[in-house]
Amino acid sequence: MQICNISNILVERLLEKNSNIEGEFSWEAPSNIALVKYWGKYGDQLPKNPSLSFTLNRSKTLTQVKYVLHKNHVNHETDFSFQFEGAQSDSFKQKLINYLKKITPLCPMVSFLKLSISSQNTFPHSAGIASSASSMAAMALTICSIEKELFPDQFESDEYFFAKASYLARLGSGSACRSVYGGAVSWGVKSNEYASELVSFDNIFKTYQNAILVVSTDKKSVTSRQGHALMEEHFYKEARFKQAKHNYSALVRTMEKGDLESFIQIVEIEALSLHAMMMTSEPSFLLLTPQSLHIINRIRAFRERFGANVCFTIDAGPNIHLLYPKRQKDQIVSFIKDELLQYCENGMWIDDEVGSGPKLQMGKR
Numbered sequence: 001m002q003i004c005n006i007s008n009i010l011v012e013r014l015l016e017k018n019s020n021i022e023g024e025f026s027w028e029a030p031s032n033i034a035l036v037k038y039w040g041k042y043g044d045q046l047p048k049n050p051s052l053s054f055t056l057n058r059s060k061t062l063t064q065v066k067y068v069l070h071k072n073h074v075n076h077e078t079d080f081s082f083q084f085e086g087a088q089s090d091s092f093k094q095k096l097i098n099y100l101k102k103i104t105p106l107c108p109m110v111s112f113l114k115l116s117i118s119s120q121n122t123f124p125h126s127a128g129i130a131s132s133a134s135s136m137a138a139m140a141l142t143i144c145s146i147e148k149e150l151f152p153d154q155f156e157s158d159e160y161f162f163a164k165a166s167y168l169a170r171l172g173s174g175s176a177c178r179s180v181y182g183g184a185v186s187w188g189v190k191s192n193e194y195a196s197e198l199v200s201f202d203n204i205f206k207t208y209q210n211a212i213l214v215v216s217t218d219k220k221s222v223t224s225r226q227g228h229a230l231m232e233e234h235f236y237k238e239a240r241f242k243q244a245k246h247n248y249s250a251l252v253r254t255m256e257k258g259d260l261e262s263f264i265q266i267v268e269i270e271a272l273s274l275h276a277m278m279m280t281s282e283p284s285f286l287l288l289t290p291q292s293l294h295i296i297n298r299i300r301a302f303r304e305r306f307g308a309n310v311c312f313t314i315d316a317g318p319n320i321h322l323l324y325p326k327r328q329k330d331q332i333v334s335f336i337k338d339e340l341l342q343y344c345e346n347g348m349w350i351d352d353e354v355g356s357g358p359k360l361q362m363g364k365r
């Protein structure tokens with residue numbers, strides 16, 4: 001599917017007929033957790049390897065946007081209002097201004113939009129969960145809703161709407177392109193430019209549980225931008241991209257079959273491969289802490305002892321995501337409380353699960 005820009009000429013034509021158009025949209029978009037990791041990119045946030053994620057259900061960003069389409073160009077540096085969780089946040093504001101600048105050539109309408117944005121997360125700000133995926137997805141969906149409201153003929157279908165939102169979210173943060181869909185989502189297979197839903201997988205994964213064990217809320221010592229860049233000269237890069245491609249295909253097959261044993265094996269190898277890349281890059285980064293390793297060892301011992309289908313995945317940080325089928329919830333929650341919370345910062349954990357994707361809260365799509 002080709003993603004098309006709505007040209008400056010169409011925007012100017014609309015502005016000739018109406019000098020002020022106002023509206024309001026509000027989208028809630030979830031975060032996602034990668035099972036096959038995107039690590040290494042080229043061009044403008046294009047992935048070097050396929051990735052696959054679960055969309056979360058409770059870890060979300062809600063973004064409300066009021067807009068006025070103005071007949072003159074708007075300078076977002078000076079004429080832009082943004083609130084995060086009810087307060088001013090200069091760093092988030094600047095990120096959004098940069099994002100608007102970046103997407104303006106693709107969405108010329110943006111340079112005529114006076115925007116007043118307020119945003120909040122459902123998860124604690126310091127919980128070490130990347131909010132860039134949920135916040136960029138919510139922002140991209142809102143921009144697409146405004147475009148669709150003003151230029152309905154340019155959106156041929158819902159499928160196109162979400163592909164465009166995924167494309168725009170990707171430009172804000174690569175993994176954000178997967179947060180535009182629910183369930184299990186792949187990127188870098190059908191297209192490198194936008195993600196798509198994985199359609200065929202066993203029902204057990206539709207309600208899969210994700211417990212996020214917050215080992216540390218400290219700021220990460222390496223940003224994902226630096227991490228992706230480290231892959232450019234990495235000694236193992238070709239092998240890693242090949243491994244991720246292989247693991248992607250193998251994981252999709254095991255998810256179709258509902259084969260939990262292979263699922264566990266692939267997901268854990270992926271998480272540890274991501275960290276192996278960081279440990280062996282130049283410079284090297286060691287993001288796992290002794291607490292992370294204790295948790296990993298406890299999970300493996302628990303699996304041995306009770307045959308439970310619990311496994312872990314890890315993002316580019318020390319926090320551990322437990323993944324397990326819903327039918328084992330009571331057993332795993334007791335395990336978390338009895339054995340794992342001692343390794344978490346102030347006993348912090350988030351009880352999440354696979355979710356159905358973003359929701360329009362107000363306005364029309």
Ligand code: PMV
Nearest residue numbers: 034037038173174175224316
């Ligand atoms: O979307 P970025 O640029 O923040 O990179 C995300 C990288 C990982 O979270 C480590 C893996 C992934 O696929 O989400």
